[in-house]
Amino acid sequence: MANLYGKENVEIAWCPGCGNFGIRNIVMNALTELAIPKENLVFVSGIGQAAKAPQYYNTSYFNGLHGRSLPPAAAIKAANPLLKVIVESGDGDMYGEGGNHFIHAIRRNSDITVIVHNNMVYGLTKGQASPTSRPGFTTPVQVDGVFENPLNPAALAIALDASFVARASAGEQEKSKEIIKAAINHKGFALVDIFSACVSFNKVNTHRWFKENTYIIEEGYDPKNKPEAFKKSLEEGPWPLGILYVNDNKPVFEEKLAPYLNKDNTPLYIRKREAGTVMDILNTKI
Amino acid sequence: MKIKSADNRVKREVSIVLSGEAGQGIQSIETILIKLIKQSGYNVFATKEYMSRVRGGVNATMLRVSQDRAAAPVDKTDIFIPLEKEALARYAYRLDKNTIIAGDAALLQDSRVNDIAFGKIAEALGNPLFSSMVAAGAACGIIGIGKETADDFIQKLFGKKGEETVNGNIKAFAAGYEAGARTAVKNNFKIKIDKNIKIQDEFMLSGADAVAIGAIAGGCSAAFAYPMTPGTSVFTALAEYSHKGQIAVEQAEDEIAAINMALGAWYAGARAMVSTSGGGFDLMTEGVSLAGITETPVVIHLAQRPGPATGYPTRTEQGDLNLALHAGHGDFARVILAPGNTLQAFELARKAFDTADKYQVPVFIMTDQYFVDTYYNIPRFEVKEHKNQNYIVETKEGYKRYALTKDGISPRGVPGFGTGCVCLDSDEHDEDGRITEDLSGIGLKMKEKRMKKSALLNAAAIKPSLYGNKNYKTIFICWGSVLNTALEAIKISGLKDAAILHYSQVYPLHKSTADIIKKAKKAVMIENNQTGQFAGLIKKETGLDIGHKILRYDGLAFSADGLAELMKKSAAIKGKKIRKPAEKKKGRR
Numbered sequence: 122m123a124n125l126y127g128k129e130n131v132e133i134a135w136c137p138g139c140g141n142f143g144i145r146n147i148v149m150n151a152l153t154e155l156a157i158p159k160e161n162l163v164f165v166s167g168i169g170q171a172a173k174a175p176q177y178y179n180t181s182y183f184n185g186l187h188g189r190s191l192p193p194a195a196a197i198k199a200a201n202p203l204l205k206v207i208v209e210s211g212d213g214d215m216y217g218e219g220g221n222h223f224i225h226a227i228r229r230n231s232d233i234t235v236i237v238h239n240n241m242v243y244g245l246t247k248g249q250a251s252p253t254s255r256p257g258f259t260t261p262v263q264v265d266g267v268f269e270n271p272l273n274p275a276a277l278a279i280a281l282d283a284s285f286v287a288r289a290s291a292g293e294q295e296k297s298k299e300i301i302k303a304a305i306n307h308k309g310f311a312l313v314d315i316f317s318a319c320v321s322f323n324k325v326n327t328h329r330w331f332k333e334n335t336y337i338i339e340e341g342y343d344p345k346n347k348p349e350a351f352k353k354s355l356e357e358g359p360w361p362l363g364i365l366y367v368n369d370n371k372p373v374f375e376e377k378l379a380p381y382l383n384k385d386n387t388p389l390y391i392r393k394r395e396a397g398t399v400m401d402i403l404n405t406k407i
Numbered sequence: 408m409k410i411k412s413a414d415n416r417v418k419r420e421v422s423i424v425l426s427g428e429a430g431q432g433i434q435s436i437e438t439i440l441i442k443l444i445k446q447s448g449y450n451v452f453a454t455k456e457y458m459s460r461v462r463g464g465v466n467a468t469m470l471r472v473s474q475d476r477a478a479a480p481v482d483k484t485d486i487f488i489p490l491e492k493e494a495l496a497r498y499a500y501r502l503d504k505n506t507i508i509a510g511d512a513a514l515l516q517d518s519r520v521n522d523i524a525f526g527k528i529a530e531a532l533g534n535p536l537f538s539s540m541v542a543a544g545a546a547c548g549i550i551g552i553g554k555e556t557a558d559d560f561i562q563k564l565f566g567k568k569g570e571e572t573v574n575g576n577i578k579a580f581a582a583g584y585e586a587g588a589r590t591a592v593k594n595n596f597k598i599k600i601d602k603n604i605k606i607q608d609e610f611m612l613s614g615a616d617a618v619a620i621g622a623i624a625g626g627c628s629a630a631f632a633y634p635m636t637p638g639t640s641v642f643t644a645l646a647e648y649s650h651k652g653q654i655a656v657e658q659a660e661d662e663i664a665a666i667n668m669a670l671g672a673w674y675a676g677a678r679a680m681v682s683t684s685g686g687g688f689d690l691m692t693e694g695v696s697l698a699g700i701t702e703t704p705v706v707i708h709l710a711q712r713p714g715p716a717t718g719y720p721t722r723t724e725q726g727d728l729n730l731a732l733h734a735g736h737g738d739f740a741r742v743i744l745a746p747g748n749t750l751q752a753f754e755l756a757r758k759a760f761d762t763a764d765k766y767q768v769p770v771f772i773m774t775d776q777y778f779v780d781t782y783y784n785i786p787r788f789e790v791k792e793h794k795n796q797n798y799i800v801e802t803k804e805g806y807k808r809y810a811l812t813k814d815g816i817s818p819r820g821v822p823g824f825g826t827g828c829v830c831l832d833s834d835e836h837d838e839d840g841r842i843t844e845d846l847s848g849i850g851l852k853m854k855e856k857r858m859k860k861s862a863l864l865n866a867a868a869i870k871p872s873l874y875g876n877k878n879y880k881t882i883f884i885c886w887g888s889v890l891n892t893a894l895e896a897i898k899i900s901g902l903k904d905a906a907i908l909h910y911s912q913v914y915p916l917h918k919s920t921a922d923i924i925k926k927a928k929k930a931v932m933i934e935n936n937q938t939g940q941f942a943g944l945i946k947k948e949t950g951l952d953i954g955h956k957i958l959r960y961d962g963l964a965f966s967a968d969g970l971a972e973l974m975k976k977s978a979a980i981k982g983k984k985i986r987k988p989a990e991k992k993k994g995r996r
C-alpha cells in the first residue's frame with residue numbers, strides 16, 4: 122500500500138502474523154485521515170519490538186533508550202510546540218522500565234499521544250513476563266508462572282487523572298483507528314493501550330484470545346464521568362475497548378513554560394538570545 | 408605620594424570567619440557583609456562550608472577583604488566570630504594568638520573571647536532578629552570599614568520592610584560597629600585597606616551564577632534537572648532567569664528523565680542543559696551514551712562533591728573526573744571543561760553550547776561545591792552580540808541525518824524545519840538513521856565517522872595556561888577550581904623557579920601537555936581528590952607519570968596558605984619524579 126506515512130522498501134523485522142503489523146496499519150490510516158503534515162510529525166519510542174514501529178514510518182523519529190520514550194517526547198514538544206508528537210512503544214518499555222516516567226508524564230500532561238502495544242510479554246528479549254502478563258503465564262524466567270498482579274494501565278492512568286485514556290485492539294482496525302484519531306486530536310497527554318498478539322512468545326494471549334476477551338463499549342457511555350470511567354477500566358475479561366476517560370480541563374505542560382506564556386509558539390530553535398538580555402541579567406549581579 | 412613607613416606594617420587585607428548553627432543567620436550576615444563591603448569600595452571574597460542539615464550543626468563562612476584582589480580561601484583567620492560554642496573547637500586549627508575572637512562571652516565560656524553580646528544588644532534594641540546586623544556591624548567595626556555607607560545600604564536593603572525595620576537595623580549595625588571598634592583598639596589591631604570606588608560597580612558572581620549566566624549567553628533555551636546539591640544552584644539560577652531569558656525549565660522526575668529530556672530538546676532544536684552532582688550523574692550515564700551514538704549535542708553541568716554514593720552531601724572534591732571521562736559504554740568523543748575562576752566559568756559555559764552544537768557531542772562543565780558556592784568581585788565585562796552560529800540546517804526530501812562526510816560531522820536538521828525526515832536511533836544505524844546490522848559495511852563506517860570527531864576535538868582543545876616563571880624548574884599542575892588558590896599559594900610560597908599549569912579543558916588534553924611538563928625538572932600534581940585522577944589521565948594520554956602529588960580529600964577545598972606549605976615541601980623533595988615512557992625501540996612497533 123502506498124501510504125504517505127509508510128516507509129517503503131524497508132525490511133520489517135517483525136515476525137509474520139505479529140499484531141504490530143495491524144497497529145502500523147491503524148496508525149498510518151489514522152494519520153492519513155487526519156492529513157497531518159508529515160514534516161510536523163515526530164514519533165518517539167523506546168526499545169523493543171513495538172518500539173521499532175517508527176523505523177517503518179516515513180516520518181521523523183527519535184528512537185531512544187529502553188523505557189525512555191516519554192521524557193524526550195515531552196521535551197521535543199516543549200522545544201517546538203508546533204510538532205505533533207506521537208510515542209509508540211511496548212508494554213515492557215512503557216510500564217516496566219519506563220514506569221516512573223509514565224506516572225510523571227501523566228502528571229506533566231504534555232500534548233502528546235502515547236500508543237502502547239500491549240502484548241503482555243517481552244518480545245525482543247524472547248518471551249519473559251511483562252508488567253501486564255496475566256497470572257499463571259509461564260516463561261523461561263517465570264518457570265512457575267507469573268504470580269504478581271498485573272498492572273492495569275488504564276486504571277492507573279485514570280487514577281492519576283490522565284487527560285485521555287483509551288483501550289484498543291490490533292484486531293479491531295476500524296474502532297482502533299477512530300480511537301487513535303481522537304487521541305491525536307486530544308490536547309494533552311493521551312494514552313491508547315492497544316492489545317496486540319505476540320505470535321512467537323505469547324501462546325496464551327493470541328489474536329483469537331483478544332477477540333474473545335474484549336468488547337466494544339456501548340454507545341452513550343460518558344467518558345467524562347471519572348468514577349464510571351474508573352469502574353470501566355477495572356473490567357477485565359472481557360475488556361472494554363473504546364475511550365474510557367477524558368478530562369479536558371488540565372493545564373498543558375508546554376503552555377506553562379516561560380517561553381510560551383505569552384501564547385507565542387515560536388519554536389525555540391528560531392528564537393535568538395540577545396546580548397542585551399544577558400547584560401541585563403549580569404547587571405543584577407553587582 | 409610617599410608611603411609612610413608605618414603603613415608598611417599595617418595589614419592590607421583581613422580574613423574573617425563567621426560560624427554558627429544552620430538557621431542562626433550566618434547566611435544573612437554573609438550576604439549583608441559582602442554587599443556592604445563591596446558597596447564601600449573594597450575587594451571581597453566569600454566561601455562557605457556547611458553541614459548537610461537545615462538546623463543545627465556548625466556552618467562557617469569565610470570572608471576576605473583586601474587591597475589587592477584575593478580570590479582563594481586561607482586558613483589564617485584574623486577575626487573569628489563564633490555564634491555558638493562548638494565552633495571554637497571545630498575551627499581551632501584556624502586560630503592563633505593573633506586571631507581576634509569576638510562573641511558572647513557568657514555563651515562561649517572561653518577566656519580568649521572579646522565580649523560582644525550580639526543577642527543582648529539586639530534585644531536591648533527591641534528585636535532579637537537584629538543580632539545578625541549587630542554581628543555584621545561588629546565585623547566592620549573591628550576592621551574599620553563600611554561605616555559611611557552602612558545607613559544608606561541598610562535603607563536600600565530593608566526599605567520595603569518599613570521604617571521600624573530600617574531604623575532598628577541601622578542602630579543595630581552602629582552598636583555592633585562601636586563594640587567592634589573598641590575591640591580593635593583593645594587588641595591594637597590595625598588595618599589599612601585603600602578604597603577603590605570602581606569596585607562598587609564590579610560584578611559579584613558566584614560560580615553557580617557564572618555557569619548559569621554563561622549558559623544563557625551560550626543560547627541555553629531549555630534546562631532539565633533533578634535537585635542534588637551542589638548541582639542545584641545552577642538549575643535554580645536558570646529557573647530564576649527563565650522569564651528574562653525565555654528558557655523552558657522543568658524539574659524532571661529523576662536524572663534519567665532529565666538527560667533524556669535534554670536530548671529530546673536538542674533533537675528538536677533547543678539548546679538544553681542539565682545540572683547535577685556525582686550521584687545524579689551516575690544515573691545520567693545512559694543519556695551520555697545515547698548522545699554518543701545519536702550524535703545529539705548536550706551540555707552537562709557536573710558539580711562535584713565527595714563520593715562514593717551520597718558521600719558528603721555538602722562538601723567539595725574533584726573526584727568525578729574518571730566518571731565523566733568514562734560515562735557511557737562504547738567509544739565516542741566528548742569534551743570536558745573545568746573553569747578555574749568565575750570569568751572562565753562564564754566563558755566556558757557559553758562556549759560549551761557552541762562546541763556541543765558544532766561537533767554534536769556531549770560537553771561537560773565540571774565544577775564542585777567549593778566553586779559554585781564561592782564568590783568575589785571581578786571587573787565588569789561586556790557581552791558581545793553572540794554570533795551564535797546556527798549549526799542547524801534546513802532539510803529537504805531525502806535528507807540523511809547521518810550523512811557520511813569527510814570530517815565526520817553530518818549536517819544536523821531538526822524536525823519541522825524543511826521537508827526531510829530527521830531520524831535518530833540508539834541502535835547502530837545507517838545514514839538515514841535506520842537500524843542496521845551491516846557490520847562490515849555502513850555499521851563500521853558509522854563507528855569510524857563518530858570517531859573522526861576526536862581528531863577535530865583534539866585540534867580544538869583549549870591550551871592550558873601557564874602562570875609564573877616561564878623558565879620553571881618545578882611545575883605545579885592543576886585543573887578546574889584549584890586555579891585561584893594555586894596562584895595565591897605560589898606567591899605565598901616564595902618559590903622562584905616554579906610555575907602553575909592550569910587546565911580549563913581537561914579532555915581532550917591539549918597537545919602541548921607533554922612538552923610543557925617535560926620541560927620541568929619536577930612536576931607536581933595538585934588535586935582535590937584521593938588518587939590523582941587528572942594525573943592518571945595525563946599518564947594515559949602522554950605516558951608521563953607525575954610522581955609528586957598534593958592531594959586533599961577531606962571534603963574541603965585547598966587553602967592558599969595551607970597549599971603554599973605543601974608546595975614548598977614538595978619542591979624541596981629531591982628526585983625528578985617525571986617518569987617518561989620508555990623510548991620506542993626501532994623496528995618493534
Ligand SMILES: Cc1ncc(C[n+]2csc(CCOP(=O)(O)OP(=O)(O)O)c2C)c(N)n1
Pocket residue numbers: 168169170171172187210211212213214215238240242243244245246251319
Ligand atoms: C536498559 C535496558 N535494559 C534491557 C534492555 C533489553 N530489552 C530490550 S527490549 C526489552 C523489552 C521489550 O518489551 P516490550 O516493551 O513489551 O516490547 P515488545 O518487544 O514486546 O514489543 C528489553 C528488556 C535494553 N535494551 N535496555
Ligand code: SF4
Pocket residue numbers: 134135136138139140141170171240244245318319320321322
Ligand atoms: S516476537 Fe512477538 S512482538 Fe516481536 S515481532 Fe515477533 S510476534 Fe511480534
